[in-house]
Structure formats: C-alpha cells, structure tokens
Amino acid sequence: MALFPRCLLRGVSSQIRNLNVMPSSPKFMYESARCSSNTSGVRERTLIAVKPDGVHRRLIGQIIQRFEKRGFQLVGLKMLRVSEELLSQHYSSLCKKAFYPSLLHYMTSGPVVAMVWEGHNVVRSSRMLVGDTNPAEAPSGTIRGDFSIHISRNVIHASDSVDGAQKEIALWFQNSELMEWKCCDHDNLYQF
Template identity: 85%
Template sequence: MALFPRCLLRGVTSQVKNINGLQASPKFMYKSARYNSNTSGVRERTLIAVKPDGVHRRLIGQIIQRFEMRGFQLVGLKMLRVSEELLSQHYTSLCKKPFYPSLLHYMTSGPVVAMVWEGHNVVRSSRMLVGDTNPTQALPGTIRGDFSVHISRNVIHASDSVEVAQKEIALWFQSSELIEWECCDHDNLYEF
C-alpha cells in the first residue's frame, strides 16, 4: 500500500487550477520524451475486446488481470453495444464468409468490453496470451485455452498485427478516449 501514494504523486505537477473558486485535481505530467530509440516498441498498442460471451460469463476482471500481470498498461477502456456498422468495418475481410450473419448476431447479442493496451511487443504477446482461435487447439494457460468452449464463442478478440491494431484502435476509439500516462513501474519494466 505504501507504493500506491508514491505512484500517484510521482508525476503530479504543483500547478492546481482554480475553477469557479474550487481547486481542481492535479494533472499528471506525461513523460513521452523518455520513450527514445532504445525503447522502440514500448509504446506499441493493441486492441483487445472481451466478446459478449466473456462479458456474460463475468470474465472481464480475470482477462484484465492477465494483461496487467504481463506488465502491459491499459490506456483505453469502455463497455458498449457494438453496432452492425462498426462490426462491418471491423470484420470487413469476413463479410463474404457463410458464418458472417451468425458472427454479427453473436457480437450484437450483448455488451463488449473494448480495451487498448500498450507495451513492448504488445501485439505479438497479446496473441500468445489469448491463444488459438479454436479452443480445442488453444494451449492451457491462454485465455481461450482456459475459458473458451467453442470456436464460435471464443471470449476475446486481439489484433493480429501492428498495422491492424492501429486501424482497429482508430475504429473503436476516438483519440480523446485514450489516456497517455506512465505507470510508476515503467522504469523497472523498460530499463534497456
């Protein structure tokens, strides 16, 4: 518990704005200058989405915990009911597949929790954490290996490349919904 206050205070500025006579919360300083060429890939981002079956089965916390335990940093999070328009853009490569209508029905059957995670090689590492699309082939210890029951109900989505991640993040999140911040353990994780 002693680390928590130090973590919060680490990047706090002494500037506190006065709004209508009330003091506002201190703002965190962002140290983006610290991400230099020696730490390339540290700020790589990926889209992770807990699909309706994962939300219904109350797996959100366990999924978030796995990404946090890996040392990744959450920079965006929201729960939403996904529109067919967004899904048609997201699954554009699958729209001609025979299972596409059932995929749309499944993805609109309940809320989805969309997240953006940041970290060193986060796209590739996330794919390893998530596991194979087919749960019968997903290794134990992966999210799908531990929680999926059928290929059509595989709990989670993860971007499969850096380029795809950039497109998916732009599709699911506005830039104002993503938070730039540095976690207090950043120097311990990324001292290269």
C-alpha cells in the same frame, strides 16, 4: 539502494563507480534518466475486446489481470453495445463468409468491453496470451484455452498485427478516449 529502480541497480551502479558521484548529484540523475530512455517499441498498442460471452460469464477482471501481470499498460477502456456498422468495418474481410450473419448476431447479443493496451511487442504477446482462435487448439494457460469452449464463442478478440491494431484502435476509439500516462513501474519494466 532499495528505493532506486532496478535500472539503477543494473546499468547505472557501474556508472556510479566509474563517475564517482553520489546518488543525489545532478550528474547521477542525468545518468539514471539516460539509462531509462532506451524504450524503443514500448509504445506499441493493440486492441483487445472481451466478446459478449466473456462479459456474460464475468471474465473481464480475470482477462484484465492477465494483461496487467504481463506488464502491459491499459490506455483505453469502455463497455459498449457494438453496432452492425462498426462490426461490418471491423470484420470487413469476413463479410462474404457463410458464418458472417451468425458472427454479427453473436457480437450484438450483449455488451463488449473494448480495451487498448500498450507495451513492448504487445500485439504479438497478446496473441500468445489469448491463444488460438479455435479453443480446442489453444494451449492451457491461454485465455481461450482456459475459458473458451467453442470457436463460435471464443471470449476475446486480439489484433493480429501492428497495422491491424492501429486500424482497429482508430475504428473503436477516438483519440480523446485514449490516455497518455506513465505507470510508476514503467522504467523498471522497460529497462533493456
């Protein structure tokens, strides 16, 4: 039994007793596949971007590790120098703010690592992993709480809503840059 996914050990093990089937039988395989198909909402995606200060401070690996440890799946990744045109679309709601020119200067001061992560409630969970925009208010254990020192250099961007994530992903990535793949532990992580 050690080789079977956790899903099989939880829900299907009782079905095995009730069905009186062997783990190698077709009926068992059907039941285990049915068990792992209840993954609604798992394919939610979010945009995460390590800002220039995070790249300069070599925090990319530690940031990726936090998302991987949480069980999210990386489906898009690239390093780029962000154009002012892209930033004007991304930060369109901030363009009238007094700090907008300094934001543009900051975001174009070095490379950015843009990522798309996929998983159950990934938008909301990512916001919790990232922490408050103001690092002084971000709890220890969050990315900003651990790595940021000032609101103007807060290391990372995370989409703030599912709709916002969809718009941002379309802005930063072409469909051909996003991978459709299933991680080997997917069924273990997303058996509800």
